[in-house]
Amino acid sequence: MTMEELFRQVTQKFYDDQPKEPDFKCPRCQKSTSAKTMQENMQVCPFCGYSSRLTARDRLRMTCDKDSFTETEAGMTSVNPIDFPDYEDKIAELRDKTGLAEAVVTGICTIHNEKCVIAVMDSHFMMASMGSVVGEKIARAFELAGKEKLPIVIFTASGGARMQEGLVSLMQMAKTSGAAAKYSEQGGLYITVMTDPTTGGVTASFASLGDVIIAEPKVLIGFAGRRVIEGTIKQQLPEDFQSAEFMLENGFVDMIVERRNMRRTIAHLIRLHREEVR
């Protein structure tokens, strides 16, 4: 055996011993793709273009200029406003599992050198449902953008209201919409990027209030849950119901932008709004 052969054998064994990441099975086209291919393709399904769910960390890495992100309100975490059974334990468990303090990460960054406030929701944390912390961090992000006279970009994803916070979570819809209104009055630019899935109380509040609303291809966007509607009408809904494409067609989204063009598009939009026309 030559050295070369031995080396090949050893490296082969090394790769065989690595735990293999499971393939990604696309929820839209049902086709499977290796984790490696998905990673090379920015976690977008190579067959149908579905833009799969990202962690906030991956989203920030893909979106912000290198080392430009500074987090704000990093330590804000939930309490239990209506004494919901086991809520604190569930939050603590998710903090451990995800490394996130809550379901949204906010901060300031540059995107192709355009400075902006950024908020990224992470569906891995309790489906990014909106409780007090999500509502407060979004409101503070708008206030920061207003104070610093910066544009704000919010990547939305949410299963809706945080049931465990009851009526308090419902009120976050009013809080965030009010903060968006106040920021808008100051003349600031608000770009929404709807990602998978944007639903319920988040769709029915700040997500739908962007000056420009972008959606990623094939993501789920809607108000009511699909199963709730199917239960009401007693029939199955078409595959593309409540997709980004459906929302574009019905007039609730300005444009669908592929992940590989997202940074450039956001930066261009910010530049287009920077020169004031007065």
Add this chain to the structure above:
Amino acid sequence: MDEIITPYDRLSLIRHRDRPTVRDYIPMIFTDVYELHGDRLYSDDKAIFGGIGRLDGLPVTIIAEVKGRDLSENKEVNFAMPHPEGYRKALRLAHQAEKFHRPVINFIDTPGAYCGVEAEERGQGEAIARCLYEFMQLKVPVISVVLGEGGSGGALALGVCDELAMLENSIYSVISPRGFASLIWKDASKEREACNIMHITAEDAVRLGVAEQIIMEAEGGAHTDPEITAENIHRFLSNSLNDKMAKDIDELLVSRYNKFRSIGEFTLMDSSENQGG
């Protein structure tokens, strides 16, 4: 009432078949009422009443979610579950009120915004979001009253206001108790248990800073004496309106915003604690 009344008892009371609806109350409270129809965009949603009238002689705009008094009425008003065009009608009339410096009085009574194919196609989420956004900035006093069910975003759409009152037995919740039970326990029949942990009563809403006032109903529930209940609603509206009309509108807008801005509980932990939990 001496015996303890549970949240589930209240749910039963507001579902009583003789429970008065806003259609019963309006003639007992307002004069010169003219209903105004349509959103000028798509159609006229009968789940939302819109109109103008007088309260104690003062012109006001009235916007209300409408329950039916029997099955055929309920079919017509879609069981008080508005479509987007209902919320857009509300917004049209709210802006009209602003133009003519009339205060707006909202009545909330819905299980929630309608969940259906057309509602999604016409942007239910956007319609509700726009209500929250516009009512927050509306430059006239806004007063809301929850008559029965205050269900979810469909209720909140008419709930961004300067003062919110709830009828004694009414509820206000993030999701219907039935929806909650099916979501949390995968069992919609556990409505009673849901009522017990959801904190949905008028007292809960006051404690959580969501409602300012509780309006007493007639002994045994509003249906036993709608006139007395209407009188109580009338008295609240008169007092509240007098108070709000006397204030500078900019001051009113600041306190309207601050009310919602301050609802929510959280804590700030040392962010180093966050690393790996």
